[in-house]
Structure formats: C-alpha cells, structure tokens
Amino acid sequence: MHIESENFEELLTKVLQSAELPNGISAEPQLSKYQGSDNPYIATKHEDGVLIGYLTHDSHPFDFFEDGDCNGVLKKFSYRSELDDFIKAIESEGQIAFLVEKYAHGNVHYSVAGTRNYPDRRFDVGLYGVYVPDEYLQDEFKAGRCTKEELTADSNSTLDEYSKWCNGETYCFVTETWERNEAGLPEKKDYDVVGGYIGLENANDALRQEMGLESPEPTIAPYTARENEASTPYR
Known part of the structure; x- marks a missing residue:
C-alpha cells in the first residue's frame, strides 16, 4: 500500500490507520478506541515531528x-x-x-x-x-x-x-514520538508507557497533562463520587 501526503501530520495519521507502511515496511497498528472517547488517539506537534498519545487497558494492575x-x-x-x-x-x-x-x-x-x-x-x-x-x-x-x-x-x-x-477500569497511557526519516516516511523514535490509573477520567487527564494539553471535561463513570483520585501511577 502506497500512502502519500505533502502534510506530515496527515501522512502520519493515514499510516497509523493502516497495517502497512509504503515500500513494504510493516508496522503494528497499536491504536484502538477506548471507552468514552470518539477519537482513538491524541496527536500534538512535536519539535521534530508528532507526539501520539492513547489509552490502553492495564491488564496487570497493582493490588x-x-x-x-x-x-x-x-x-x-x-x-x-x-x-x-x-x-x-x-x-x-x-x-x-x-x-x-x-x-x-x-x-x-x-x-x-x-x-x-x-x-x-x-x-x-x-x-x-x-x-x-x-x-x-x-x-x-x-x-x-x-x-x-x-x-x-x-x-x-x-x-x-x-x-x-x-470492574477492570484500569488503564495505561502510551505516548509515541514519530518523526520523518531520511526517506520522508514517518518513523517511531521513542515511546513511553505509564500504568496504574484507575478510572477512564483519571487516565485521560493524566495523558492530556503528559502531552501538555488542558484536561478535558469530566467523563461520567458509574458511582463516581470521589473528588481526589487515589490511584498511584507507575512507569
């Protein structure tokens, strides 16, 4: 599959939505929708490229x-x-x-x-x-x-x-730094995974803070009465 775009951010978005990169280079589609959001990931401009952030389920949460x-x-x-x-x-x-x-x-x-x-x-x-x-x-x-x-x-x-x-409402957030390589193709340069978040709202707020964005409007979750989240994130 050959994907072209003059705009690097647009090209990166198209690549991330595909299981293949141009010239036969394979890439794992690591993005998936998470409950409570219409967007599978968040993208922000980076000094040399794009910072991608998204949530994933924490399958091994702390006790x-x-x-x-x-x-x-x-x-x-x-x-x-x-x-x-x-x-x-x-x-x-x-x-x-x-x-x-x-x-x-x-x-x-x-x-x-x-x-x-x-x-x-x-x-x-x-x-x-x-x-x-x-x-x-x-x-x-x-x-x-x-x-x-x-x-x-x-x-x-x-x-x-x-x-x-x-109830399994445990999350990690993932951030990936993508830059354009010498061939002009997007290449993942770095990534970080932070887990230990309980509740979608808490994890989403932490992700947006990590990416330098303002916190979103609160996400309604069942039986949410706590004003201060008590979960301890870990890397």
Missing part, C-alpha cells in the same frame, strides 16, 4: 489494598459472628470501622453499609465485610480534626475506587 497508598483495609467475612468479633477488636483499640455492602449486578460496587441507594436491594445487595480506614485518618478522627461523616465519605471514595479496580 489495590496491598500496593495502594493509604487505602486502608477491607476484610471479607463469611460469618456474622466473625465480623462482629473483628469490629469489637478494632473498636477496643480506639479505631473506627465500617460495615461494607456489596452490590452485584453485572459489575460490582462496594460502599459503607446504608449509605447508597442501590436498585433492587433485595436480590443484588448483601453484607460483604468490614472496611478500616488508614492510620492517618484514624489519627485525624481521634484528634477531632475529622468527623465521622467526613470519614464515612472518604471511606466511600476509597471503596468507589476499589469498585472500579474490581
């Missing part, structure tokens, strides 16, 4: 509670007696813990018990376990700098993020 920063602890219990004993032990240490409900209908969502108006509670909602906020928030609560209502809201924000993680 939310083991590796995440300041996420607290979520424990599942099969028996109510074990759950009650655990809460008594936590409270005897002067800490606060919350019962957690699980909503399951296709995807899942976790929240502090009694704080969310889920549909069809009779069949799709059940008691899951106990959430213990992290040590910093416990200390803030003990010192009177954080109310129980604020602690509940923060706990629900963390559980919102965990719900997204459970």
Whole structure:
C-alpha cells in the first residue's frame, strides 16, 4: 500500500490507520478506541515531528489494598459472628470501622453499609465485610480534626475506587514520538508507557497533562463520587 501526503501530520495519521507502511515496511497498528472517547488517539506537534498519545487497558494492575497508598483495609467475612468479633477488636483499640455492602449486578460496587441507594436491594445487595480506614485518618478522627461523616465519605471514595479496580477500569497511557526519516516516511523514535490509573477520567487527564494539553471535561463513570483520585501511577 502506497500512502502519500505533502502534510506530515496527515501522512502520519493515514499510516497509523493502516497495517502497512509504503515500500513494504510493516508496522503494528497499536491504536484502538477506548471507552468514552470518539477519537482513538491524541496527536500534538512535536519539535521534530508528532507526539501520539492513547489509552490502553492495564491488564496487570497493582493490588489495590496491598500496593495502594493509604487505602486502608477491607476484610471479607463469611460469618456474622466473625465480623462482629473483628469490629469489637478494632473498636477496643480506639479505631473506627465500617460495615461494607456489596452490590452485584453485572459489575460490582462496594460502599459503607446504608449509605447508597442501590436498585433492587433485595436480590443484588448483601453484607460483604468490614472496611478500616488508614492510620492517618484514624489519627485525624481521634484528634477531632475529622468527623465521622467526613470519614464515612472518604471511606466511600476509597471503596468507589476499589469498585472500579474490581470492574477492570484500569488503564495505561502510551505516548509515541514519530518523526520523518531520511526517506520522508514517518518513523517511531521513542515511546513511553505509564500504568496504574484507575478510572477512564483519571487516565485521560493524566495523558492530556503528559502531552501538555488542558484536561478535558469530566467523563461520567458509574458511582463516581470521589473528588481526589487515589490511584498511584507507575512507569
């Protein structure tokens, strides 16, 4: 397939939409549409060419509670007696813990018990376990700098993020630098992959910031109540 264009950006776009380069040079079409966007990639002018950015699914995300920063602890219990004993032990240490409900209908969502108006509670909602906020928030609560209502809201924000993680809403962003080579053809010179983002909005904002663009309008996602994303990106 022979592709020509006087405009380098137009030529690059055409090449990236094709599985072949001119003169028989092959290239992997690494671009794919991602949920919530009409465009498969973002392109910006670079000093010597074009910077391409796009999102891809993070198939090997970090462990939310083991590796995440300041996420607290979520424990599942099969028996109510074990759950009650655990809460008594936590409270005897002067800490606060919350019962957690699980909503399951296709995807899942976790929240502090009694704080969310889920549909069809009779069949799709059940008691899951106990959430213990992290040590910093416990200390803030003990010192009177954080109310129980604020602690509940923060706990629900963390559980919102965990719900997204459970539902596979984990993303990497990829940036590729393309330049015109001596033959006048686009050639990929460099690339970078950054993973560890939870939620499409968070990943899209990070990509646009990496590319020097303003953040887009917020992307609506299920059960989005958290104002500050807690996911930790990694390279």
